[in-house]
Amino acid sequence: MKNFFWKSSVLITSMVLFMMPPFHSYALVPPLLSWGGYPVITPIPCTCSASLWSWFAPLYLSSAPMTGPMVYVPEGTVPFPNYTITMPGAPHLGAYLAGVQACWMYAGTGCFPLYSVGVMAFAGVGLPGGK
């Protein structure tokens, strides 16, 4: 019984400690906005800008789902675990800069923007098929 008592005490203490995590939160200040979604295609490499263009469906820029392309810039986007940004089927969550065209393709005489909703400023990735 004494052993059980100690085990229970450790369990309760662990739960209480878990409920007091040292997290800090900060507001996302525009022009950074939150986004999330699932890529549905193999990402397209942007030949002028060395970035990756991927289509997300659904794409959450608010609580209303939509679809659209986002751009991952290895030099600029901060990746978070699992680091597999633009992997099809994997849930993504992060912040983006709306309207910034960061995927440019070379086509004959110059580059043109492969239109995107915005560019990822940072993104975390779950496991494929995850929620």
Place this chain on the structure above:
Amino acid sequence: MFLNIVLCSRWQYVRRASFVRVRYTGDVNKKNVLLWVGISIAVVAFVFFVFWFLWNGLGGTPSQNINVGSAQNNTLSNSKDCIVWQFDDSTKPCFRPAKPTATTTSTIITAPSLPALVSRCNGLSVIETDECISTLAVEKQSKSLCDVLTKPEAKKSCLGGIVAQGVDLVDRKIVDTKIPSLVPDAPISTGNNTASQAITTDMNSFMQSEIAKQVGKYQEAVSHPDPRYTADGFYNRVADKVAPSLFQVSPYQVRPGGVVVVKGMGFQSQGNTLYVGDTASLSAESGDGMSFTTTIPPSVSEGSYNVYVKNSRGSTLSTERPIHIMVTNSPKPLPKITSVEPSVVSPDGTIVVRGDSLSGLEGLYTSVGWVLGSSNSINLKSLQYMKNFTESPYVKSGSKFKFAVYAKTDAGMSDEPFFFEVQF
């Protein structure tokens, strides 16, 4: 029997007449009972915490801040239901609060008109009507409803209830649970930031006075102290750490001495020089590392030129992917797409592009590839990246994706994309 199996052997259940009850027949050990009570409370608290944690996200409830957007240019059909427009650009979506709070409930967003609300309180006595309207006003956070009340005491009480609970949302321009800055000159320091401009210039006096009344309830958004997680952090990364790349100089046709916008990456805050052939333009600043504006040297004579950018980290001069501009005294207008037919098309269908100044068409550039030539029609099946969509197991049958298309003529590429839908 079932209960006997499930419960400890010291417990019994006794069936009497029309009810079932459980009886403890063993010795009472107070220590054990207290322990079980403690564990139960801890487990319940833990489960409650987990649900609370999942609901509120990392770090608990976000601080409430107010965002004011611009509704004027929003073209969505249900624009009246939008409460935050982050940008003045009409192509941007309508934003709604991700997690409704006391001040951002859906009842506020979809609140009926003022007369409709007032009519709910008709047919009651004067006192009952006042109370009914006050209740509605607080529920809907509508200051205008309080104005319907004639008695000063009732009006004061009504307004007090609203101020106690939040900000009046009658003009539907407000709210988000996260974001922004409450006053002009707030610390949003990113170059050409249309978002911050929209927020600061659209902040009306009513909002400012309401916020001033509620010190402590609404807080100014604080950017992350780690600069990596700010917009400036992104721009700094693409500006300061990479060699310059040049994507486009717009417009393509420009007069000597004319102004051009140079787009690329890796532009430094100062000291970016555009070379037109061998002639250098004035050194220019870049606020975001991805663009700068400069003037074509007036001494440059008419003709087609290879252009490149130089700064202290390198040059974009490339023989593999040269970027050209045309210097001319009579520049043509840029093409502009005005329609795509049909507006919804299957992935193996054909679209026809129409618009202004499309003579001299050199190519059509869509989200899924491009076609060079003078034809104004595209068979989508022939586009380079359409297979990425049609062969993807994640693209569901029946889903509609909105793709962009640009037109390029000898005068340059259209400024704005035109959108058409592809139904898979």
